[in-house]
Amino acid sequence: MSVxxxxxxxxxxxxxxxxNWFLRxxxxxxxxxxxxxxIFRGLxxxxxxxxxxx
Numbered sequence: 715m716s717v718x719x720x721x722x723x724x725x726x727x728x729x730x731x732x733x734n735w736f737l738r739x740x741x742x743x744x745x746x747x748x749x750x751x752x753i754f755r756g757l758x759x760x761x762x763x764x765x766x767x768x
Contacts, residue, residue, distance in 0.1 A: 730745035
């Protein structure tokens with residue numbers, strides 16, 4: 715392959731996540747059997763979930 719013909723490929727995978735928001739934090743969990751939930755405390759849950767979903 716010459717330099718003029720060079721290119722690249724990338725894999726585009728859709729990832730499904732679950733977001734639960736609480737008064738003082740949010741919980742994010744990837745869709746799957748082995749995924750562990752990640753809990754972030756000390757922030758406004760409603761505001762943080764709105765920023766993530768934008």
